[in-house]
Amino acid sequence: MLVIGPRRALIDHLRARGIPFSVWREHAGFSLADAQQVLTAPFWNTTEKLKRTIAEAFGDTRYSHVIAATEGAVYPAALARRLLGARLSPATTALRCRDKLAMKEYLAEFDIPMTDFMAESAAPSAGDVFARLGTPVVRKRRKSSGGRELSFVRREQDLVLQKDGRNILERFVSAPEASIESFVNGGQIRFVNTTRYVEKRHVNFVPADLDEAVLSAMLELNRRVLRALKINWGITHLEVYLTEAGLLFGEIALRPPGGYIMNAMRHAYGFDPWAAFVAMELNESFAFPQGPSGYACVEVLHPGSGRVTEVRGEQLVREHPATREFRLKVVVGDVIGERQGAGEDVGYLLHLSPSPAARLALLDEFHRNLSIRLEEQSV
Numbered sequence: 001m002l003v004i005g006p007r008r009a010l011i012d013h014l015r016a017r018g019i020p021f022s023v024w025r026e027h028a029g030f031s032l033a034d035a036q037q038v039l040t041a042p043f044w045n046t047t048e049k050l051k052r053t054i055a056e057a058f059g060d061t062r063y064s065h066v067i068a069a070t071e072g073a074v075y076p077a078a079l080a081r082r083l084l085g086a087r088l089s090p091a092t093t094a095l096r097c098r099d100k101l102a103m104k105e106y107l108a109e110f111d112i113p114m115t116d117f118m119a120e121s122a123a124p125s126a127g128d129v130f131a132r133l134g135t136p137v138v139r140k141r142r143k144s145s146g147g148r149e150l151s152f153v154r155r156e157q158d159l160v161l162q163k164d165g166r167n168i169l170e171r172f173v174s175a176p177e178a179s180i181e182s183f184v185n186g187g188q189i190r191f192v193n194t195t196r197y198v199e200k201r202h203v204n205f206v207p208a209d210l211d212e213a214v215l216s217a218m219l220e221l222n223r224r225v226l227r228a229l230k231i232n233w234g235i236t237h238l239e240v241y242l243t244e245a246g247l248l249f250g251e252i253a254l255r256p257p258g259g260y261i262m263n264a265m266r267h268a269y270g271f272d273p274w275a276a277f278v279a280m281e282l283n284e285s286f287a288f289p290q291g292p293s294g295y296a297c298v299e300v301l302h303p304g305s306g307r308v309t310e311v312r313g314e315q316l317v318r319e320h321p322a323t324r325e326f327r328l329k330v331v332v333g334d335v336i337g338e339r340q341g342a343g344e345d346v347g348y349l350l351h352l353s354p355s356p357a358a359r360l361a362l363l364d365e366f367h368r369n370l371s372i373r374l375e376e377q378s379v
Contacts, residue, residue, distance in 0.1 A: 013275055022036045022058065059083070087281075104168070107225060110224065115248055118168070126160075129161075133169060139151045141168075176196075178208055178218065180240070184280060186232070203298070206298070209295070210242075233280050235277050237256070258343055260350060261298065268296040268352070304339075308332050308372060310372075327347045
């Protein structure tokens, strides 16, 4: 098996099953001494560079499966499957799940509800953009994830149009957000989880505590999108806006979610989502649970940039009976840099409750007792 964009929990599962693996990663990280081969190189932006890298690095070995575990790995993995003789997925699907503009242009043909958008390279003028999309204009990189390279342009004179084809412009949506995680095989959704973003990029509830009508609409939208994209197997992460007028599609990723949602699913449902992910990739059956056994909350810790002067409440959190996972990566004196994307944090807290109401109360309790002070202000 070739893993592109490795995640530690995924590699641990492959080790536990004794599945031989090679790895292509962008940056050095945790130990991969037992991998058959390790390539540390960029996930290039051009198809030809990707093909050349795959052929040169892995072309002498036949792989039965290629797994993409991160956003940037999805398209390289689709190419690698063809070049290396592995289980195939549609390259067009991988491209549409990587490129926000291609994704939205394609899904718009299936009447998937979404906010208005346009390619920045096709915009006639800044005035035309604001007239169509309103204020603020949301500018995103077409091939980025986790909130990286996202900005809000509030004034017409500040929008200097870039014609390099790298950005998509969107109408701003002011609404709560949620996501749907689906395990798919044989073109069928085998298991689905919903996540509510209580505080985007910081606090996630798994499963979501939403009105039944909203949950039903989310699941139907998810089915429509997966059917339109012809997703046959793997795991998907689809984000939605919960507006007063109804649901709006945000985007979809063909890879495991971030934000410690996989960890939260493990505790909320009592199964190993990484084992399930590998089963979907290997075309194996998997015994999914019928529903949640608890209600998980993940708080991703990042107080902002600055020097840490105090950490308060750490011992209380570690000893609390509801705490399931807690990691703090900083101590007093450390300097925290500005957060560039959702994948950057200084730790996380995962706790489990018997009901949605108890989960909400526990979140408030931990907010009151756990804090990281930066210089003279507490966050």
